[in-house]
Amino acid sequence: MNLRPFIKTHIKTIMTNFDVQRGPFDSFLREYYKNNKTLGPSERSIISQTAFDLVRNDLLLSHFTKDVDRKCDLLPHISNYEKDQNIPLNIRCSCPEILFQLVSDQYGQKRAYEFFMALNTKAPLTIRINPIKTTREKLIKEMNQLYFKKTLTSPYGLIVSKENNVNLTDTDQFKEGLFEIQDEASQVCALRVQCQPNDKVLDYCAGSGGKTLAFAHQMEGKGVIEINDTRSEALSKAKIRLRRAGIMNYSFFTKKFKYDWILLDVPCSSLGTLRRNPDSKYRFSQERLNDLIKLQQEIFDQAIRFLKQDGVIVYTTCSFLKDENQNQVKHFCNKYNLSVVDNDYFQSLPEKGGMDSFFSISLKKN
Ligand SMILES: C[S@@+](CC[C@H](N)C(=O)[O-])C[C@H]1O[C@@H](n2cnc3c(N)ncnc32)[C@H](O)[C@@H]1O
Numbered sequence: 044m045n046l047r048p049f050i051k052t053h054i055k056t057i058m059t060n061f062d063v064q065r066g067p068f069d070s071f072l073r074e075y076y077k078n079n080k081t082l083g084p085s086e087r088s089i090i091s092q093t094a095f096d097l098v099r100n101d102l103l104l105s106h107f108t109k110d111v112d113r114k115c116d117l118l119p120h121i122s123n124y125e126k127d128q129n130i131p132l133n134i135r136c137s138c139p140e141i142l143f144q145l146v147s148d149q150y151g152q153k154r155a156y157e158f159f160m161a162l163n164t165k166a167p168l169t170i171r172i173n174p175i176k177t178t179r180e181k182l183i184k185e186m187n188q189l190y191f192k193k194t195l196t197s198p199y200g201l202i203v204s205k206e207n208n209v210n211l212t213d214t215d216q217f218k219e220g221l222f223e224i225q226d227e228a229s230q231v232c233a234l235r236v237q238c239q240p241n242d243k244v245l246d247y248c249a250g251s252g253g254k255t256l257a258f259a260h261q262m263e264g265k266g267v268i269e270i271n272d273t274r275s276e277a278l279s280k281a282k283i284r285l286r287r288a289g290i291m292n293y294s295f296f297t298k299k300f301k302y303d304w305i306l307l308d309v310p311c312s313s314l315g316t317l318r319r320n321p322d323s324k325y326r327f328s329q330e331r332l333n334d335l336i337k338l339q340q341e342i343f344d345q346a347i348r349f350l351k352q353d354g355v356i357v358y359t360t361c362s363f364l365k366d367e368n369q370n371q372v373k374h375f376c377n378k379y380n381l382s383v384v385d386n387d388y389f390q391s392l393p394e395k396g397g398m399d400s401f402f403s404i405s406l407k408k409n
Pocket residue numbers: 247248249250251252253254255271272273274277308309310311342
């Protein structure tokens with residue numbers, strides 16, 4: 044790859060010092076840029092793109108060489124190596140063997156390979172307009188220096204064209220709360236919380252409020268939204284984002300009510316967002332997965348106590364593993380005598396150019 048020597052030096056330093064077991068890679072890169080303030084935006088962009096590609100394709104590149112410079116040289120030819128029948132399939136899509144085997148057992152080898160190939164591509168940049176303050180049409184007009192394509196499944200999503208080189212969070216429209224950056228699948232899952240004015244809603248794993256923001260407008264400012272998470276710093280961020288979006292009817296979890304809607308966006312293996320966090324595939328282990336499955340069940344046990352008799356609990360993951368999705372749902376339904384609302388669920392599987400891979404299902408007491 045024709046990279047300037049000083050860019051190559053930075054990439055080499057980053058790749059040599061990054062310890063995948065201590066990830067995530069995006070936080071590591073942010074820290075690196077903080078300590079290397081002389082790097083300008085375009086230099087950072089080249090470094091990030093190349094470094095992310097190196098991480099995504101690390102198993103395949105490491106099949107040929109351990110040297111970072113040489114890996115950079117191989118990157119432009121990666122599609123040739125991906126087709127090489129002499130290389131084991133899991134290496135061709137840079138997926139650790141244990142993970143590849145697990146996904147092959149569930150979906151077959153061919154689909155497992157297609158999934159991980161799709162997850163090795165760059166995710167589209169998608170925003171969700173805030174329907175309290177604007178519409179997709181108005182925002183497209185207002186931000187006419189950018190190119191947008193409307194999402195087909197989420198009614199509020201816009202995919203930002205790749206040619207744009209604008210930092211979206213620096214724009215006036217972002218600062219005024221007209222939009223948030225959010226993948227389409229995440230928007231669709233949040234909208235399974237079909238709350239109405241005067242409902243009581245609990246977002247039990249709210250994090251920094253990504254999904255709270257995406258369902259809250261339906262309440263038209265009336266009723267109660269409570270947010271909960273074990274990370275208080277994430278909840279503080281959620282407060283700032285909710286205020287920016289013009290949502291005022293929220294508070295932290297009071298444990299005072301039984302709720303009409305509970306959203307459980309549980310911690311999971313996050314395999315469905317590997318395009319954004321490619322390093323997490325190298326941290327996958329059966330042990331970690333077992334711990335997550337247990338945690339998901341504990342969170343469900345804690346939260347369901349707060350569901351009204353005729354309320355709905357929406358269970359969501361960004362994973363495509365059946366053990367975190369369908370098998371968990373079977374467990375919850377048996378344990379608590381629940382049924383699936385409308386016999387229906389949402390799932391986006393990894394697909395080139397598509398949404399992140401999410402699973403979401405609405406459950407009701409019988
Ligand atoms: C998938 S993330 C949620 C993302 C968030 N809903 C969003 O859309 O931005 C899962 C969240 O669960 C939180 N969490 C982990 N254990 C928890 C527990 N026992 N109770 C509540 N939240 C928990 C994590 O801190 C994390 O923020």
